[in-house]
Amino acid sequence: MDKIMVEGGRSLNGEVRISGSKNAALPILVSSLLVDGTCTFHNVPDLRDIKSILMLLSDLGAKIESQGTTVQINASGITKYEASYDLVRKMRASILVLGPLLARLKKAKVSLPGGCAIGERPVNFHLNGMARLGADIELKHGYIEASTNGLKGNEIYFDIPSVTGTENLMMAAVLADGTTVLRNAAREPEVCALADALSMMGAKIEGVGTSKITIEGVTSLQPLTCTIIPDRIEAGTFMVAAALTHGDIILNNCEPAHMENIIHKLKLTGAHVTTEGNAVRVQGNGIIESIDIKTLPFPGFPTDMQAQFMVLMSVANGLSVISETIFENRFIHVSELKRMGADITLSAGNVALVKGVKGISAAPVMASDLRASASLVLAGLVAKGTTEINRVYHLDRGYELIEDKFSKLGASIWRIKG
Ligand code: EPZ
Numbered sequence: 001m002d003k004i005m006v007e008g009g010r011s012l013n014g015e016v017r018i019s020g021s022k023n024a025a026l027p028i029l030v031s032s033l034l035v036d037g038t039c040t041f042h043n044v045p046d047l048r049d050i051k052s053i054l055m056l057l058s059d060l061g062a063k064i065e066s067q068g069t070t071v072q073i074n075a076s077g078i079t080k081y082e083a084s085y086d087l088v089r090k091m092r093a094s095i096l097v098l099g100p101l102l103a104r105l106k107k108a109k110v111s112l113p114g115g116c117a118i119g120e121r122p123v124n125f126h127l128n129g130m131a132r133l134g135a136d137i138e139l140k141h142g143y144i145e146a147s148t149n150g151l152k153g154n155e156i157y158f159d160i161p162s163v164t165g166t167e168n169l170m171m172a173a174v175l176a177d178g179t180t181v182l183r184n185a186a187r188e189p190e191v192c193a194l195a196d197a198l199s200m201m202g203a204k205i206e207g208v209g210t211s212k213i214t215i216e217g218v219t220s221l222q223p224l225t226c227t228i229i230p231d232r233i234e235a236g237t238f239m240v241a242a243a244l245t246h247g248d249i250i251l252n253n254c255e256p257a258h259m260e261n262i263i264h265k266l267k268l269t270g271a272h273v274t275t276e277g278n279a280v281r282v283q284g285n286g287i288i289e290s291i292d293i294k295t296l297p298f299p300g301f302p303t304d305m306q307a308q309f310m311v312l313m314s315v316a317n318g319l320s321v322i323s324e325t326i327f328e329n330r331f332i333h334v335s336e337l338k339r340m341g342a343d344i345t346l347s348a349g350n351v352a353l354v355k356g357v358k359g360i361s362a363a364p365v366m367a368s369d370l371r372a373s374a375s376l377v378l379a380g381l382v383a384k385g386t387t388e389i390n391r392v393y394h395l396d397r398g399y400e401l402i403e404d405k406f407s408k409l410g411a412s413i414w415r416i417k418g
Contacts, residue, residue: 018253019400039075092113092121106150156180
């Protein structure tokens with residue numbers, strides 16, 4: 001297994017280009033299952049999770065061609081409706097094929113995604129929603145076996161605004177007979193990007209970006225060409241790196257409107273943040289003020305940025321209260337940061353009390369999930385000594401060439417192939 005080494009103490013300066021969003025690309029690539037013909041996608045990030053979803057689509061019978069960051073998918077010939085355990089266990093977002101397969105083939109057999117490090121992550125909202133649209137759902141031997149005589153529009157209410165739940169049901173509803181209303185739907189930019197892509201295919205969707213999405217089913221959709229939106233979480237990670245190392249980084253190919261919550265919080269810590277078109281500039285200025293963070297569904301502060309901000313608060317002036325309200329076990333990085341000298345106390349109700357310390361020190365640490373791994377790289381950038389980060393395959397799932405991008409900004413970071 002590869003490991004990444006980071007020698008701390010350097011301030012990061014320069015420009016970095018943000019890649020396409022993993023969490024927008026995954027559902028949008030899957031939406032190609034809904035149409036006959038070739039769909040073309042630009043600015044697709046080169047990530048393990050993208051490779052996994054393309055492998056799954058190919059296994060279902062789609063024809064795939066990749067050229068740099070452009071991917072073409074032709075799902076005209078799909079006949080297979082089964083997403084195997086072996087493919088789904090690699091990436092839980094594979095559940096996103098359930099809706100399109102039901103809409104297109106009226107059948108689907110998808111392995112139940114297990115939990116993951118950050119939580120149990122049930123899919124009941126996905127399954128209850130499909131049933132509301134007229135699918136028969138059975139759970140057998142670890143698989144979801146779904147079938148329908150034809151999906152029919154209906155009202156669906158999410159107890160919690162689920163990102164992939166909203167995406168899955170949107171993709172099921174666009175070809176259903178009649179009107180579907182999704183209430184308490186997710187409002188993340190990645191959900192909006194999928195809705196925009198479906199609309200470009202000819203779907204009729206109102207209320208995108210609000211908690212009430214209305215979908216008028218149509219009989220068929222057309223292939224599209226679209227560009228994947230920038231990855232706001234990758235961008236946020238580099239923005240924190242600039243503040244953390246008191247550097248000066250310009251991030252190109254961003255969408256500031258998707259990051260208002262991150263920008264607002266970063267400014268409160270004392271960083272100087274300016275935006276111009278699709279660029280964001282972050283300048284650290286020697287001080288890092290402690291602030292409180294509470295993760296919430298969009299437009300609240302993203303849970304995917306919680307671990308990264310915790311590193312910043314670990315070396316801030318004062319006490320920070322970080323509340324994780326989305327996932328039940330998303331503090332796995334805390335024990336690793338404490339081994340580096342961070343002063344963090346976990347209290348009931350998924351709350352972390354972070355008392356800023358003067359400095360942290362390098363240590364061998366273990367990555368556990370995608371965003372926690374990124375937080376360990378950030379910690380290594382400011383730790384005294386050289387930090388060894390193990391199990392970096394987690395990182396490769398969601399960050400494209402992270403050590404190259406950080407090296408170009410002046411970091412002393414390298415990968416040891418394992
Ligand atoms: C998406 O996961 C993202 N993944 C996650 O990013 C992100 O952390 C999460 O949304 C929250 O923003 C992708 O988009 C591929 P949810 P998702 O359904 O859709 C509960 C990353 O690092 N829930 O919005 O799986 C669930 O347990 C990843 O890129 C149910 O109870 O998250 C959680 O508490 C990590 N039943 C809450 O809802 C369901 O059927 C929100 O989860 C579905 C969800």
